Amino acid sequence: MKFLSRLCCKKPPEQPVLCSKCTHQHMHIEVVHALFECPFTDSPTRLQTFIETVRPLSAPLHEHLKNVEPATLVLYLMGMIDDIIADLMPIELYPEFLINCANFLQSVLSG
Incomplete structure (x- = not known):
């Protein structure tokens, strides 16, 4: 869990950050900007x-x-699990779900 969070989620910037892809400034966590x-x-x-x-x-x-x-x-996507996830998916499938999340985030953030 910490690995995904450290890889994808830094604290929100205090100053606007320039996106390397679109060259727009944003004040969000990089994952939020990249996704939305x-x-x-x-x-x-x-x-x-x-x-x-x-x-x-x-x-x-x-x-x-x-x-x-x-x-x-x-x-x-960053590994949070709650009662809803636990109820909707057998826990033994959670590692595969995390792998899918990591691959997805890598594809969005890298290019």
Whole structure:
């Protein structure tokens, strides 16, 4: 869990940060900007592809992720587990879910 958080989530900047992809300034955690603001990450398409990788693990989790609030989705992608995730997916599948999350975040943040 800490690895994903350290890799993807630094504390929000106190000053605007220049995005290396779109050259716009943002005041968000890099993951939030890359997923929901940066026009050059193709994140809507990648996010849809990621959510489809969850369907074989758990159809109920797949449906939940399609409708979850963006802020909660970011937390799930960085390894947060809560009662909803525990109820929707067998815990033995959670490591595979985390691998999918890590691969997705790497694809968005690296290019």
